[in-house]
Amino acid sequence: MLICYMAFSQNEIQRFQSETDGTKHRIHFNNAGASLPPNIVRDGVIDFLKEEAELGGYEIHAERADELAAVYPAIAKMLNAKSNEIAIMENATSAWNAVFQALDLKDGDEVITNQPDYASNYLAYLNHPADLKIKVIPNHKNGDPDLTALEQMITPRTKLVNITHMPTNSGLIAPAEEIGEICEKHGLFYLLDACQTAGQYPLDVKRLKCHALSATGRKYMRGPRGTGFLFVSEKKLADLKPYTIDLHSAIWTGPSTYEVRKDARKFENWEGNRANQYGLKLAVEYATEIGLDRIWERVLYLSALLxxxxxxxxxxxxxxIGSVKGGLVSFTKEGWKAQDLQNALFEKGVNVSWNGIPNTYLDMTERGLTAIVRASVHYYNTEEEVEDFVKILATL
Structure with a gap:
């Protein structure tokens, strides 16, 4: 039986659509790839770029410094964190790697991850200078990770638990809060890859008990591409040494001395896309004003309906798979290759995406999948769009 979540009124849904011009032209079910930004985000980035072109990049940066700096408390508020625990990054992978590469890992140290871990994360384990032992949490039959097995996997050499909160190839939502309890119990560093959940799921770092969290701006956050952010608990900041530093993350104090920043911005670079940073701020504020709890209810409803x-x-x-499923719906259609189906839907005015084995090698091969199509919904999508999409899919 489908539960009907009344998170938003019809007037609110109409408002979200009116504030998102892209919905006038296409059915956008590619929010797990890149959401349609609200008009305020689009216009904010364009106007910022125009000002840079007219007055100069440095000059606008200085003139609008307070607006740019407001992104830190905005993200902190959304995550129930502190501003000094937030860093702005180029994307989710750079945010994730900033923490992973800062850990003091040695030969024989163990990393525990979940089966649908993202390729970029797993490649980083394999590419690490140290010879790491990678342990993968087995799944129950329904796809949920076996948390009893997780506890049994922990040894004195276990140094990191990294969890992909929602994978790139299914709607599974990992029990991140319960895993946080286990990590706290055993004193383990807990890194959460929230790339696919930030913006659809109410992330509370206190409840998650994670030491670090990485996310992107372009997906469910509805921010610009080329943006991401990082949370690092102030309790762990002093223990993490950035893999790279520059004159923003550190101060050159003498011919052979320097001082690294004490806050999470020690993982940032001096140069960055300030127009996009401003757009990210607007996207975070837009989502926070709507309410992540309400957004999550709407996403649960629409994805279940789909x-x-x-x-x-x-x-x-x-x-x-999994007992809790988010906004990403993964599927195949008999007689169709995944990429061909994506292209056919695009020609019919529908945006979806697809991926194959290399994106989540362990999970795809374990489940005997070679490629899947992703239809990913967000709160601004409508029941009518779901109905139209299904009709189009049936006629192909």
């Missing part, structure tokens, strides 16, 4: 309706289409198989 799965229910798609399951009625001949030849369509839903591949989502």
């Amino acid at each position: 799965r229910q309706q798609m399951a009625k289409v001949d030849g369509v198989l839903i591949h989502d």
